[in-house]
Amino acid sequence: MTLPPTPSQTIGPFFAVGLPWPDGPDVVPEGTLGAIRIGGRVLDGAGDPVPDALVETWQADPQGRFAHPDDPRGPADPGFRGFGRCPTDAEGRWAVRTVKPGPLPAPGGGVEAPHLNVSVFARGLLGRLVTRVYFPDEPGANAADPLLGSIPDPAVRARLVAVADGDRLRFDIHLQGDQETPFLAI
Amino acid sequence: MSETLKGQAGSGLVVPPYPPEAPGTHPPLDYPDYRSTRLRFPRRPLVALPQRLGEVTGPLLGEGRVGQRDHDLTVQHPGEPLGERIVVEGRVLDGAGRPVGGTLVEVWQANAGGRYRHDGDQHPAPLDPNFSGAGRCVTDAEGRFRFVTVKPGAYPWGNHHNAWRPAHIHFSVFGRAFVQRLITQMYFPGDPLFTFDPILSSVPQAARERLVSRLDMGLTTPEWALGYRWDIVLRGRDATPLEDGEDDG
Numbered sequence: 146m147t148l149p150p151t152p153s154q155t156i157g158p159f160f161a162v163g164l165p166w167p168d169g170p171d172v173v174p175e176g177t178l179g180a181i182r183i184g185g186r187v188l189d190g191a192g193d194p195v196p197d198a199l200v201e202t203w204q205a206d207p208q209g210r211f212a213h214p215d216d217p218r219g220p221a222d223p224g225f226r227g228f229g230r231c232p233t234d235a236e237g238r239w240a241v242r243t244v245k246p247g248p249l250p251a252p253g254g255g256v257e258a259p260h261l262n263v264s265v266f267a268r269g270l271l272g273r274l275v276t277r278v279y280f281p282d283e284p285g286a287n288a289a290d291p292l293l294g295s296i297p298d299p300a301v302r303a304r305l306v307a308v309a310d311g312d313r314l315r316f317d318i319h320l321q322g323d324q325e326t327p328f329l330a331i
Numbered sequence: 332m333s334e335t336l337k338g339q340a341g342s343g344l345v346v347p348p349y350p351p352e353a354p355g356t357h358p359p360l361d362y363p364d365y366r367s368t369r370l371r372f373p374r375r376p377l378v379a380l381p382q383r384l385g386e387v388t389g390p391l392l393g394e395g396r397v398g399q400r401d402h403d404l405t406v407q408h409p410g411e412p413l414g415e416r417i418v419v420e421g422r423v424l425d426g427a428g429r430p431v432g433g434t435l436v437e438v439w440q441a442n443a444g445g446r447y448r449h450d451g452d453q454h455p456a457p458l459d460p461n462f463s464g465a466g467r468c469v470t471d472a473e474g475r476f477r478f479v480t481v482k483p484g485a486y487p488w489g490n491h492h493n494a495w496r497p498a499h500i501h502f503s504v505f506g507r508a509f510v511q512r513l514i515t516q517m518y519f520p521g522d523p524l525f526t527f528d529p530i531l532s533s534v535p536q537a538a539r540e541r542l543v544s545r546l547d548m549g550l551t552t553p554e555w556a557l558g559y560r561w562d563i564v565l566r567g568r569d570a571t572p573l574e575d576g577e578d579d580g
Binding site: 146147148149150151152153154155156157158159160161162163164166189190191193195197201203204205211212213215216217226227228249250251257260262264266267268269270271272273274275277291292295296301320321325326327328329330331 | 346347352353356357358359360362365367368369370371372373374375377378379380381382383384385386387388389390391392396424425426427428437438439440441447448449451452463464465466467501503507508509510512513514515516530531533534535538539541542562563564565566567
C-alpha cells in the first residue's frame with residue numbers, strides 16, 4: 146500500500162501560541178561540561194531580520210551517537226535529547242545551548258565532520274528549509290566531509306561553517322540574497 | 332578521524348532509507364501569490380544531502396512533554412470557550428500505510444472569532460478568556476491522535492485586498508526521522524474561501540484535498556460535538572534497509 150504524503154504549509158506568523166517550549170533552546174542543561182552556545186540571526190533577502198522564524202536542531206552526542214533506536218551502533222549518552230528549538234526574537238536572533246557532536250561514519254568508509262542538522266520554518270516559507278552547522282575548529286574533518294566536498298565554491302561552502310565569536314559560535318541564516326545560506330534537499 | 336568510525340562504515344551499519352516524495356506533493360517555495368514568500372524563498376538550487384544517520388534518526392519526544400489534558404483545548408481555563416465544539420481525530424501514518432506511534436503532535440489555532448492569542452494578531456475580533464488555542468498529544472500505537480477544541484473562525488490578513496484565510500488548524504508532527512518532520516494546516520470541508528486562499532492554493536491541485544478534513548458522523552458525538560477526521564501521511568520508509576557503504580548516495 147502506498148499513501149500519498151500530506152503536503153506542507155507555512156508555519157505562519159502565530160506559531161508562538163503553541164510551539165515554543167521553555168526548555169526548547171536547551172539541547173543540554175545549563176552547567177553541562179563542554180556546553181557551547183550556537184546561534185545567530187535569520188535574515189531575509191533584503192537583509193532584514195526575520196522575527197517570526199522557528200529554528201530547530203538535531204545532532205549526535207559527543208561520541209557521535211543518536212538518541213534513537215535506528216542508530217544501529219548503540220545508545221547515545223543517557224538523557225541526551227539531541228534536539229533544540231528556538232523561535233527568533235524581534236531582531237531575528239536564535240540560539241541553542243548544546244555540546245559539540247562527534248563525527249559520524251559516512252558512505253565508502255568516509256567520515257562526516259561534526260555538525261548540527263537545522264530546520265528553518267517561517268511565515269513566508271511554504272515548506273521547511275534544511276541546512277547544517279559545521280564547526281570552525283575542525284578544518285581537517287570539514288575538508289574530508291562529503292557534503293561540504295560536494296559544494297564546489299569555497300565561499301559558498303564556508304557559509305555552512307559557524308564563526309567563532311568569543312565563547313559562542315555564530316551561524317547566521319540568510320534565506321535569500323548575496324550571502325544566501327546553502328539549503329539542502331533531503 | 333577515528334579508526335573505529337572508519338571500521339564501522341560499510342561493516343554492518345544499516346540505515347533505513349526514506350525515498351523521495353513524488354513531485355506534486357508540496358508547494359513551491361517561490362509562490363508570488365503569497366506575498367511573504369518574496370524575500371524569503373531561497374533562489375539558489377538546493378544541495379543534495381544523501382540520507383545518513385542524522386537524517387534517518389530524529390527527535391523522539393513523547394510522554395514527558397504532554398500533560399493529561401493537553402489534547403483538550405476546551406478545559407484549559409475556568410470556563411468553556413465560545414464557539415462550535417469539535418473533535419478532531421486521525422492517524423499519523425507513513426507512506427507505506429504503517430502507523431507512526433509515539434510521535435508528538437502539536438496544534439495551534441485561532442479562536443471561534445478568528446483571533447489568535449498573539450500580540451501580532453491585529454484582527455479586531457474578541458479574544459476569548461477561556462481559549463488559548465494550543466494543544467499537544469502523543470500518538471498511540473496505532474498512530475492515533477485526538478483533540479477536543481472549538482472550530483476556528485476565518486480571519487482577514489494583509490496579503491491582498493480583502494484577503495481572508497479559510498478556517499484551519501496548524502499541525503506540527505515529528506515522525507521518527509529528521510526527514511519526516513512536517514508542519515502543515517488542516518482545513519474544514521466545503522469552505523467557500525478555499526479558492527481565494529493563496530496558502531492552500533500553493534499546494535499542487537491534486538494534493539490539496541489531502542489537507543481537508545472530513546465530517547465524520549461516527550466521530551460526531553450526539554448532543555455534544557461535531558467530529559472531523561484527518562489523517563497525516565509522512566514520508567514513507569522503505570521496507571528493506573540499505574547497508575551504508577554499499578551506496579554512494
